[in-house]
Amino acid sequence: MLVQQISVFVENKKGRLVGVTEVLAKNNIDICAISIADTTNFGILRMIVDAPALAVEELKKDGYTVSTTEVIAVEIKDQPGGLNEVLKILRDHDISIEYLYSFVKRPAENALILFRVENTKKALDVLRESDVKIVSEADIYNIK
Amino acid sequence: MYWNKSIECMDREELRELQSQRLIDTVRRVYHNVPYYRSLMQQKGLVPEDIRGIEDLSLLPFTTKQDLRDNYPYGLFAVPLSEIVRIHASSGTTGKPTVVGYTRQDIVNWSELMTRALTCGGTTKESVIQVAYGYGLFTGGLGVHYGAERIGASVIPISGGNTKRQAMLMRDFGTTVLACTPSYALHLAETIEEMGIRHDELKLTNGIFGAEPWSESLRKELEEKLNISAIDIYGLSEVIGPGVASECQCKSGLHISEDYFIPEVVDPDTGETLEAGKVGELVLTTINKEGLPVIRYRTRDITSLNYEPCSCGRTHVRMNKLLGRTDDMLIIRGVNVFPSQIESVLMEIGDIKPHYLLIVDRIDNLDFLEIWVEVSEELFSDEVRKLEELNRKITKEIQGTLGLSVKVTLVEPRTIERSQGKAKRVIDKRKM
Numbered sequence: 001m002l003v004q005q006i007s008v009f010v011e012n013k014k015g016r017l018v019g020v021t022e023v024l025a026k027n028n029i030d031i032c033a034i035s036i037a038d039t040t041n042f043g044i045l046r047m048i049v050d051a052p053a054l055a056v057e058e059l060k061k062d063g064y065t066v067s068t069t070e071v072i073a074v075e076i077k078d079q080p081g082g083l084n085e086v087l088k089i090l091r092d093h094d095i096s097i098e099y100l101y102s103f104v105k106r107p108a109e110n111a112l113i114l115f116r117v118e119n120t121k122k123a124l125d126v127l128r129e130s131d132v133k134i135v136s137e138a139d140i141y142n143i144k
Numbered sequence: 145m146y147w148n149k150s151i152e153c154m155d156r157e158e159l160r161e162l163q164s165q166r167l168i169d170t171v172r173r174v175y176h177n178v179p180y181y182r183s184l185m186q187q188k189g190l191v192p193e194d195i196r197g198i199e200d201l202s203l204l205p206f207t208t209k210q211d212l213r214d215n216y217p218y219g220l221f222a223v224p225l226s227e228i229v230r231i232h233a234s235s236g237t238t239g240k241p242t243v244v245g246y247t248r249q250d251i252v253n254w255s256e257l258m259t260r261a262l263t264c265g266g267t268t269k270e271s272v273i274q275v276a277y278g279y280g281l282f283t284g285g286l287g288v289h290y291g292a293e294r295i296g297a298s299v300i301p302i303s304g305g306n307t308k309r310q311a312m313l314m315r316d317f318g319t320t321v322l323a324c325t326p327s328y329a330l331h332l333a334e335t336i337e338e339m340g341i342r343h344d345e346l347k348l349t350n351g352i353f354g355a356e357p358w359s360e361s362l363r364k365e366l367e368e369k370l371n372i373s374a375i376d377i378y379g380l381s382e383v384i385g386p387g388v389a390s391e392c393q394c395k396s397g398l399h400i401s402e403d404y405f406i407p408e409v410v411d412p413d414t415g416e417t418l419e420a421g422k423v424g425e426l427v428l429t430t431i432n433k434e435g436l437p438v439i440r441y442r443t444r445d446i447t448s449l450n451y452e453p454c455s456c457g458r459t460h461v462r463m464n465k466l467l468g469r470t471d472d473m474l475i476i477r478g479v480n481v482f483p484s485q486i487e488s489v490l491m492e493i494g495d496i497k498p499h500y501l502l503i504v505d506r507i508d509n510l511d512f513l514e515i516w517v518e519v520s521e522e523l524f525s526d527e528v529r530k531l532e533e534l535n536r537k538i539t540k541e542i543q544g545t546l547g548l549s550v551k552v553t554l555v556e557p558r559t560i561e562r563s564q565g566k567a568k569r570v571i572d573k574r575k576m
Contacts, residue, residue, distance in 0.1 A: 011556050065519050065520065067525075
């Protein structure tokens with residue numbers, strides 16, 4: 001039920017991000033979600049794409065440092081308090097979040113949030129128990 | 145395995161006697177045949193008869209690269225040009241190159257030196273040796289070439305560059321010995337990996353790497369990556385080219401062929417001769433060379449000498465692995481810094497390929513050292529926290545080693561220019 005996220009090391013310099021997106025565009029790879037963590041000198045670009053294996057291969061070929069991480073995708077109601085509900089569950093079970101970001105595309109009137117947490121397995125269990133909808137990789141690529 | 149056991153394992157007393165005779169002969173020849181040396185000796189009030197043996201060596205004047213430049217091109221040759229059969233020149237990064245000439249006998253002697261070194265490195269008549277040192281005016285390619293042919297190995301004179309082709313031919317031709325600079329060997333190893341060539345497709349067993357200083361950790365990495373045993377060889381064109389000294393399979397110092405050269409280590413600032421074991425600048429005197437003999441040549445290479453007997457049985461003195469060059473040595477806020485120190489720290493931190501660059505600048509009248517380190521896949525983490533931790537750790541370790549505050553910047557792979565020959569490790573912006 002986890003989603004493959006690819007992370008790319010990028011220096012904090014002009015023209016670095018476009019280098020990555022060019023590789024993806026050239027190979028007709030669709031970006032479903034994107035976020036960047038930046039520091040003064042470097043950033044980590046995190047993405048969900050529709051062809052993660054191909055993206056990793058092509059980016060490596062171009063000399064980028066790439067890794068893959070599994071993240072949890074959660075569907076929430078796109079309304080006040082939607083995200084708050086999920087975060088409360090994680091807090092109540094003492095699970096800390098490394099980072100989170102949201103999806104570009106949306107299923108109907110809901111929103112999709114990606115979580116990277118300290119203890120992935122436990123998080124999956126408690127979210128399921130609390131009837132939070134976890135979205136699979138296949139579902140994500142199918143959102144039009 | 146020896147090439148010339150009677151010489152390489154010669155009794156040290158006999159060796160000293162041989163060196164004395166050859167030194168006396170060399171001094172006589174340069175005094176009579178090279179006006180420049182004659183005037184240097186006259187300035188010191190010396191005549192050839194004052195040099196009665198190796199114990200009088202320190203009376204003689206030094207020769208520097210500048211002396212060679214000042215006598216460009218043939219001023220220091222000790223024979224007429226008609227006796228010279230080969231001319232090489234060193235890569236002069238500034239101004240004119242330094243020119244060296246060889247007589248027919250010099251070429252024979254150089255080949256002998258290289259056969260000794262290549263034999264140390266596991267080369268035999270059965271070997272297929274890929275010579276990826278540059279051919280041409282640079283002495284590397286042809287030096288190794290002549291030595292390898294003399295052994296009877298099958299020589300692939302591929303020269304430097306065109307790395308993918310090197311990897312392909314290494315596999316297809318069944319290369320067993322690779323000779324090149326260590327930084328190029330690393331580049332080649334990475335290319336082999338990228339091309340998906342497996343160890344069992346290669347027949348490589350030995351590496352003979354030299355022409356630039358490299359660390360023990362780099363040796364370990366190259367031996368693992370290429371599945372070989374790698375030795376270090378040393379030489380410089382002003383003295384003869386590669387083959388001046390070479391490691392044996394004990395890999396604990398490079399045996400200098402003392403029947404051809406007399407080594408000394410001196411204080412680079414005062415020129416004072418240092419006792420065995422002390423670190424300083426290597427100075428070499430050629431005692432069996434015709435075309436361009438050099439007297440007490442300042443190599444600018446930093447090392448120390450070890451006269452302890454070696455377990456391989458060779459009696460010739462060992463020079464320790466080079467620490468750097470006097471010209472590589474950066475003086476930053478009064479502290480001596482060698483790029484090799486940074487390399488060792490990076491390798492110790494764990495699996496960082498030694499792709500790094502030192503950038504020295506002067507900001508507000510204060511020297512400032514920045515170190516770029518490429519983030520390899522092994523180092524990369526998806527979490528900012530871990531990367532920042534890594535950055536802090538590298539900074540702390542380097543500061544501890546150098547006693548200087550530094551700024552470490554993590555950069556993308558392939559940001560730092562790859563070398564086809566010698567590695568560029570330093571950008572010093574202060575000289576402007």
